[in-house]
Amino acid sequence: MTHKFDTLAVHAGAEPDPATGAVAPPIHVSTNYVHELDGRANPLSYQRDSHPTQHRLEIALAALEGGERALAFASGMAAVAAVLDTLQHGQRVVVPDDCYVGTRGYVTEVLPERGVEVTTVDLSDLDSVHSACANGVALLWAESPSNPRLRISDLAELAKIAHAHGARLVCDNTFATPVLQRPLALGADVVMHSTTKYFGGHSDVLGGALVFARNDDFAARITQRRLLSGAILSPFSAWLTLRGCRSLPARMAMHCANTHKVAVFLATHPAIERVNYPGLPSHPGHAVAARQMRDFGAMLSVELRGGYDTAFAFARRTRLFTNATSLGGCESLIEHRAASEGAHSHSPPTLVRLSVGLEDADDLLADLAQALR
Numbered sequence: 001m002t003h004k005f006d007t008l009a010v011h012a013g014a015e016p017d018p019a020t021g022a023v024a025p026p027i028h029v030s031t032n033y034v035h036e037l038d039g040r041a042n043p044l045s046y047q048r049d050s051h052p053t054q055h056r057l058e059i060a061l062a063a064l065e066g067g068e069r070a071l072a073f074a075s076g077m078a079a080v081a082a083v084l085d086t087l088q089h090g091q092r093v094v095v096p097d098d099c100y101v102g103t104r105g106y107v108t109e110v111l112p113e114r115g116v117e118v119t120t121v122d123l124s125d126l127d128s129v130h131s132a133c134a135n136g137v138a139l140l141w142a143e144s145p146s147n148p149r150l151r152i153s154d155l156a157e158l159a160k161i162a163h164a165h166g167a168r169l170v171c172d173n174t175f176a177t178p179v180l181q182r183p184l185a186l187g188a189d190v191v192m193h194s195t196t197k198y199f200g201g202h203s204d205v206l207g208g209a210l211v212f213a214r215n216d217d218f219a220a221r222i223t224q225r226r227l228l229s230g231a232i233l234s235p236f237s238a239w240l241t242l243r244g245c246r247s248l249p250a251r252m253a254m255h256c257a258n259t260h261k262v263a264v265f266l267a268t269h270p271a272i273e274r275v276n277y278p279g280l281p282s283h284p285g286h287a288v289a290a291r292q293m294r295d296f297g298a299m300l301s302v303e304l305r306g307g308y309d310t311a312f313a314f315a316r317r318t319r320l321f322t323n324a325t326s327l328g329g330c331e332s333l334i335e336h337r338a339a340s341e342g343a344h345s346h347s348p349p350t351l352v353r354l355s356v357g358l359e360d361a362d363d364l365l366a367d368l369a370q371a372l373r
C-alpha cells in the first residue's frame with residue numbers, strides 16, 4: 001500500500017520493535033554485534049558501519065525525499081564533505097554565489113588544494129549557469145531557497161543542464177525540507193540536508209543526510225567513505241532526528257503560516273528596505289517557487305534602511321526572537337549574518353536573517369514592531 005506524505009512521515013522507519021512490541025523506536029547503543037545470530041551471519045557488525053537506529057532514520061529519509069537510498073551523517077557539513085570529496089583533480093564543481101557559508105568555505109579552502117576547479121554563479125540566472133558549465137562540469141551544487149538571500153533556482157532546469165554535461169545535480173534542501181520541495185522528483189540526483197535544522201526541529205541535535213535518487217555505484221562509494229571517515233550519526237542523535245521526522249509536516253505548516261504573516265508585516269514597515277522571502281509576489285523567484293514548492297518556507301531575511309549598526313542593533317533588540325545562529329527550531333531566531341559568518345561571508349552589512357518559529361504570530365509581530373521602533 002502506498003501512503004501519502006504525512007502518513008509516511010509518521011510511520012516510515014518507525015514500526016513497532018519486533019523484539020518487544022515497543023511502539024516508540026528503540027535506541028541501540030551497542031558499538032558491536034555478535035557475528036552469528038540463530039546460526040546465521042548477522043548483517044550488523046560495528047556501529048561505525050551501521051546501527052539499527054540509523055537504519056530506521058535512513059528508511060524514513062529515503063521515503064520522505066523519494067530516493068532509493070539515504071545516508072545519515074554526523075552533521076550537515078559531514079554530508080557536504082562526503083559529496084564534494086568524490087571530486088578529483090581537474091574536475092569542476094559549479095556552486096551558487098549565495099549559499100551556506102560552510103559549503104562556501106569547503107569549496108574555497110579545501111577543494112582547490114586538490115586541484116578541483118570551482119566556479120561560482122548566480123544560480124537563479126540560467127544563462128550564467130549554462131556558460132559556467134560550458135567548459136565541463138562534474139557536479140552542479142544547488143541551494144534553493146538559498147542562505148541567506150532566499151534566492152530561488154529552477155531545479156528542473158538545473159537538472160537538465162547538469163545532465164546535458166554528464167554531471168550530477170546535488171541540492172541542499174535544508175531550508176525547504178521534503179515537506180515543501182522534493183528535488184529528486186524534479187530531476188536532482190542527490191539531496192543533502194542539515195538535519196540539525198527542521199528535521200531535528202528543537203535545536204538539540206546535530207546531523208546531516210544525503211538521499212540518492214538511485215542506489216548506484218556513486219551511493220555505494222559514498223557509503224564506503226562514510227565508514228572509512230567515521231562521520232556517522234550517534235544512536236541518540238539518530239533517534240532524536242527520527243522522532244523529529246514524525247512531526248515535521250505539522251511543524252512546517254505552522255512555520256510557514258507564521259512566516260507569511262511576518263513577511264507581509266515587514267514588507268510594509270518603513271525601517272525595512274527589502275524583504276527576501278519567496279512567498280511575496282514581488283520576489284524575483286516567486287513564480288518558480290510557487291511551481292516547485294508546496295509553500296514558501298519559514299526562513300526570510302531583511303535588508304534594513306541605514307547601515308551595519310542599524311541592522312546589528314535590530315537583531316539585539318528583539319526579545320522573543322532569540323539572537324542566535326542556526327534555524328528550524330520551535331523558537332524564533334534572529335541573526336546579523338555578516339557579524340556571525342566570519343571569513344567566508346558574502347552577506348550584505350544591512351542583512352538580518354530570521355528563522356520564524358512556532359510561537360503565536362501576533363506575539364512575533366509585536367516583538368518585531370518594538371525592535372524596529
Ligand SMILES: *Cc1c(COP(=O)(O)O)cnc(C)c1O
Nearest residue numbers: 075076077100147174194196207
Ligand atoms: C546549517 C546548514 C548546513 C550545515 O549543517 P550542519 O548540520 O551545521 O553541519 C548546510 N546547509 C545549510 C543550508 C544549512 O543551513
